[in-house]
Amino acid sequence: MIEEPSARVAPESDIDYRLLIPFLAHVMLIQTLILIIRITTSYRAIELGLPVVWLGIIATGFAIIPVFTALRVGRWIDRGNDARAAWLGSALVLVACIGFWAWPDSAMHLLGFSVLLGFGHMFCMAGHQMLAVRSGGRRSRETALGYYMVAASVGQGLGPFVVGWLGGSAALPPTRLLFAIGLAAAAASVIVAVLIRPAALKARRHDPGEFVPIGKLLTLRGFAAVMLSSVVTVTSLDLLVIYLPALGAERHIGSDHIGLLLTVRSLASLVSRVFYARLIFAIGRTPLTLTSMLGSAAAFLVLALPLSLPTMYGILICLGFAMGIASTLTLSGVMHLAARR
Amino acid sequence: MTGNRVGQIVFPALAGVLAAATGVAGILLALGLGLAASGIAVAMTQPPS
Numbered sequence: 001m002i003e004e005p006s007a008r009v010a011p012e013s014d015i016d017y018r019l020l021i022p023f024l025a026h027v028m029l030i031q032t033l034i035l036i037i038r039i040t041t042s043y044r045a046i047e048l049g050l051p052v053v054w055l056g057i058i059a060t061g062f063a064i065i066p067v068f069t070a071l072r073v074g075r076w077i078d079r080g081n082d083a084r085a086a087w088l089g090s091a092l093v094l095v096a097c098i099g100f101w102a103w104p105d106s107a108m109h110l111l112g113f114s115v116l117l118g119f120g121h122m123f124c125m126a127g128h129q130m131l132a133v134r135s136g137g138r139r140s141r142e143t144a145l146g147y148y149m150v151a152a153s154v155g156q157g158l159g160p161f162v163v164g165w166l167g168g169s170a171a172l173p174p175t176r177l178l179f180a181i182g183l184a185a186a187a188a189s190v191i192v193a194v195l196i197r198p199a200a201l202k203a204r205r206h207d208p209g210e211f212v213p214i215g216k217l218l219t220l221r222g223f224a225a226v227m228l229s230s231v232v233t234v235t236s237l238d239l240l241v242i243y244l245p246a247l248g249a250e251r252h253i254g255s256d257h258i259g260l261l262l263t264v265r266s267l268a269s270l271v272s273r274v275f276y277a278r279l280i281f282a283i284g285r286t287p288l289t290l291t292s293m294l295g296s297a298a299a300f301l302v303l304a305l306p307l308s309l310p311t312m313y314g315i316l317i318c319l320g321f322a323m324g325i326a327s328t329l330t331l332s333g334v335m336h337l338a339a340r341r
Numbered sequence: 342m343t344g345n346r347v348g349q350i351v352f353p354a355l356a357g358v359l360a361a362a363t364g365v366a367g368i369l370l371a372l373g374l375g376l377a378a379s380g381i382a383v384a385m386t387q388p389p390s
Contacts, residue, residue: 056356057353067347221387224386225387226387243360243369289383289387293376294377297372
């Protein structure tokens with residue numbers, strides 16, 4: 001039987017702080033700049049007068065290369081290339097940010113640089129997950145993963161906050177300045193990435209028994225539904241970031257409030273993860289998954305109504321809390337079921 | 342990660358089409374319905390622990 005992790009007396013820490021500190025700084029920088037660039041891209045598309053369908057096309061571009069390469073990249077990183085993935089990802093993100101800053105002139109430019117940004121982001125994300133595991137060692141792995149989640153949440157809150165802060169009450173924020181800030185953060189991320197030292201390369205062959213084909217996993221009872229719900233949850237958060245600026249433009253909401261709404265959402269998700277372990281023990285995995293997903297669904301449905309701004313803040317707090325639980329549960333649910341196999 | 346990226350291609354593309362027809366509110370409605378449906382699907386298919 002697979003048991004849920006429990007909060008017992010913490011064992012002596014074996015965290016590698018020389019790895020953890022630059023790693024967490026890198027996570028925060030990458031998450032911050034990705035949010036800045038993606039929100040600013042939506043505003044730039046509105047500024048260029050592009051039809052709203054382009055927001056969807058540009059968002060699709062962000063994920064197009066990773067779909068075909070993520071599995072291979074994941075296996076390459078498994079062979080001890082986590083730091084190299086962070087280096088390469090940072091370099092690709094920097095090139096994309098140079099493009100956004102220098103040539104944000106048309107739909108095709110925004111699409112092309114989004115494709116590059118998404119490719120770099122994939123290397124960073126996959127590398128970060130392995131670095132979180134490596135920096136924690138055997139005894140402190142959960143602690144390191146916790147630090148990683150917090151750093152990612154802080155970055156996801158900081159990015160929209162910067163957009164809102166610089167945008168003020170204007171309907172459209174200063175996109176050129178925001179792209180420049182994204183570029184500066186990308187340059188900083190390259191410098192920080194160099195401080196992340198690589199692990200010794202693993203020459204060992206993998207036992208074929210270690211790999212479970214995806215087709216086999218999908219036949220596990222409940223796996224396909226959890227996998228799909230994880231995808232829907234992650235994508236919903238993604239679409240909220242992309243389309244909330246468009247909603248703001250439709251409802252004449254200043255970019256400062258759009259930025260703050262997304263920041264509040266991210267903070268609520270961060271807070272929800274503090275209660276995650278207690279809730280899962282109190283309610284149980286499946287009822288909590290259902291409750292948090294129905295709560296997220298209700299928040300999205302209400303958000304579609306023409307609401308006052310204070311009500312929108314309230315809804316975004318509820319949405320952030322429910323989605324924070326739902327996204328963690330569905331992701332861990334995939335691992336939970338795969339581990340049973 | 343591959344699954345999530347597939348979702349990040351399919352759903353934004355559909356959302357773009359939906360937004361063109363209904364405005365952003367249509368996307369929010371669709372996301373709400375999608376989350377509710379997938380939450381119910383998880384609850385109905387989980388093996389007993």
